[in-house]
Every structure is written in C-alpha cells, then in structure tokens.
Amino acid sequence: MRLTTKGRYAVTAMLDLAIHGDAGPVSLADVSSRQDISLSYLEQLFAKLRRNTLVSSVRGPGGGYRLSRPLQQIFIAEIVDAVNESVDATVCGGSTDCQQGEICLTHHLWCDLSDQIHDFLSSISLYSLVERGEVKRISARQDEREHDHGDLSLREVTH
Amino acid sequence: MRLTTKGRYAVTAMLDLAIHGDAGPVSLADVSSRQDISLSYLEQLFAKLRRNTLVSSVRGPGGGYRLSRPLQQIFIAEIVDAVNESVDATVCGGSTDCQQGEICLTHHLWCDLSDQIHDFLSSISLYSLVERGEVKRISARQDEREHDHGDLSLREVTH
DNA sequence: TATTTAACCAAGTAAAACAGTGGGAAATGG
C-alpha cells in the first residue's frame, strides 16, 4: 500500500487547479509557489496525470494545465492511482499468489482494506473539496501570501 | 501513511499465534516456516510487539511467544501501529503545521482518511479473523504442508 | 553440569522508493 507525499502533492496540485482554473490554464510555476512544491517534481507528477487524462496542457506563454473534466467528475482515488501504481494493500496485487503460488493467511483482510480505502477516496470529488469551508479559508490565506511576495506570474503584476 | 510488508508480516504472525497458541507458547521458528517469513526479521518485529505489550515471551526450550490478551481484545490497528510508527496519512502527524508552520490545503482530507483506515482496522480483532472460513481453510493447508516437510519443532516429532 | 533450545540484541547491507535537481529540448504567443 502506497500513500505518500507523492499522492498528497498530486491531490494538492489538482485542488489548486480546481480553485484557480476559472481564468484559463494554470502554470506549474504558480502551483509551485502557492503550494511549496518543487517545480520539476510537479512536472513529473503532471506527466502522469496527463497520461491518465486527468489534465490537459497548453504550451507557451499564458499556458499551463487545466482539468480535463468537470470538478464533480474527478475523484481523489483517480489522482492517487495516477501517480502511484495503486492504492492496493495486498502483496500480490489481488492475484491470490502471495505465498509461494498460493493465497496467504491475511489476503482477504488486505483486500477488504484496499476496498475500504478506495471506496472512501472514490467518494470524494474535487468539487466536494473546493466547497469545504476550511479549503476556502486556507486558499484565501495562500492568495494573500502570494500577493505579499509578488513573485508570481507576470499576468497579475505587469500593467 | 505507512502500510507495507512490515505491518502485513506482523498481522500474519500474530494470527499464526492466535491459531496455534492453544497448546502453549509458539516459537518464531514455527511461525517462520509456516508463514515463510525470515526468522531474524520476525525477531525484530516481535521485539516491537513485546514492547507494546501485545505478546509475552517464554525463553528456553519449549518456549516462544503467546498473546498477552484474549483474541477478542487484540485489534489489527494495534498490531500495525506497534511495528510501524503510525497509520497516519498526514505529513504533519496531525499537528496542522504542514505548510511552513501553517495548515496545508488538503490537511483535513488526509485526517479523514487516517480516521477511516484506523476505524476500519480497529473494528477487526484477531478473534474475528480466526473465525473466518477462508482463514481456517488456508491455515489447514499450511498445517498440511508443514507435515509434508516435517522440518518443524521437535515437540511434534519426538516420541 | 553440559547441551540444546529458544528469546534477545546489535550492526550491517542490498535494493528500492522517495523527493528533488539540472539541463536541455520543443511548442507557442507577443
């Protein structure tokens, strides 16, 4: 079972797109500075997200990434699945050959757990996250900070 | 969030104790051969399980480990917690300082997920696992294999 | 009492994954 910073970063970045994507594509440089995630690392994650058709890209100035589906139709489980291999808790990946070609003692337990986690993360869409009070508050704080620093995309700074 | 072979091994080994512990303490050599887990690795895991008072040990010939509580009172979450640091899915460990001293965008999401997983694993006792049909079947198969090999503890072999 | 059995303990190690860096393409808008 894998659920590390990688998956967290991916979800955080996708949520950032969901929040700031109204005015057109969002550049990874913006996401990087708002969410404190290394730009090159983001690029690697978004390569996977793009391969899984969760985002589409626009190259060149003013370009960036946009979500390829409405917020209501993008679920956290998909995002985590896209960057990790899976959220499977079993050794065998569900193929029941965990102990020398045969099923191991706790196989079903880990299957049940995997289902549990997957169902939970599949029940949460980007939309439901954006609508949360705390997310709105935290996002507002991040936008404040961004203004203070003033080191973001030129779109907002230059005349 | 950590949930790897380490935790799986620990649960499998504890379940082995639960199944074979009626006739006295179970040696790690037996567990190792039945469950295909390295003996020395098991020793390391059981050191942690003992520190967390999930098992007690008996040294010397005929010794081994026994569960320090009834099956109904030992839950999977405790076992996983004992060998890993925790099953926490957040970066900050719940202390809300994930982004430069402040809370990050997805903090609550990972908290919810951690709760979800913990509640699930806390709802399953060793007893409920032992009572499962598949566990009984798989355990029976393992005992068969053990007989075929005949390379287990002397307790069962010598007159 | 010597021997065997087993828990206990410490250190090291190969492989993998994680998190991130750096350099340089190619596309695109002004």
Next chain:
DNA sequence: CCATTTCCCACTGTTTTACTTGGTTAAATA
C-alpha cells in the same frame, strides 16, 4: 526573435525496507 511554459531525460542524496550475520543470555533437559 524572444520569453514563457510544457515536455523529457538522467542523475543524486536520503530514507526505508527486508533481510543477514554473529553473537549473548535465560531456561529446560539429558
């Protein structure tokens, strides 16, 4: 043409995992 931004690839330090090696100590038994 030039700045921006995606895209792509290779490399690196650190941590964790899973496991090995080589012991010591406690207790039962012959």
